[in-house]
Amino acid sequence: ALTTETERKIRMVQLRTVSKREKILFPVVLLLLVALLLPDAAPLLGMFCFGNLMRESGVVERLSDTVQNGLINIVTIFLGLSVGAKLVADKFLQPQTLGILLLGVIAFGIGTAAGVLMAKLLNLCSKNKINPLIGSAGVSAVP
Known part of the structure; x- marks a missing residue:
């Protein structure tokens, strides 16, 4: 209700390509800044950065694929079961x-x-x- 059909069909162009170095440095720099400014949020954001680094580095491809697919589903099920059992x-x-x-x-x-x-x-x-x-x-x- 807030958008028209023509607005939803807008095709956005990529402004520039992001280099592999930038993709690898981003999670590292982000985690360092968060650890300095918001240390309580560092563990949560650290896992986000770790997953991003695994995917972008390409060094641990099998592990990255497992984490993105099978493992996340298993962890989600166990989290739901454990929270539901305590409820x-x-x-x-x-x-x-x-x-x-x-x-x-x-x-x-x-x-x-x-x-x-x-x-x-x-x-x-x-x-x-x-x-x-x-x-x-x-x-x-x-x-």
């Missing part, structure tokens, strides 16, 4: 918990709409058009 209905189905879930759904919706609208705003003042669906795609990356 008790009388502790979970409380007004406060349901309110937090409702706020999360509302925030997700607002974030998605804001991303789409920001891309539309950028299209008004930019010569390189941006597909507004890109703005909504970033919401899935926010935990």
Whole structure:
């Protein structure tokens, strides 16, 4: 409802090719900056950077393929089972918990709409058009 069909069909061009050196240095520099500025977030972002480094380096191709496909599915299943096993209905189905879930759904919706609208705003003042669906795609990356 926020975009037209022509906006959704916008084909974006890649501005430049990213070199292999940049792809390898990005996770390393990012992790160093995060460890210095936000040390509490370093373990979580460290795993993200490690996976990115494995994929981009190309040195551990089999391990990278396993982590991206089979292992992530197994870990997701075990995480869901372990959280679900600890979940008790009388502790979970409380007004406060349901309110937090409702706020999360509302925030997700607002974030998605804001991303789409920001891309539309950028299209008004930019010569390189941006597909507004890109703005909504970033919401899935926010935990």
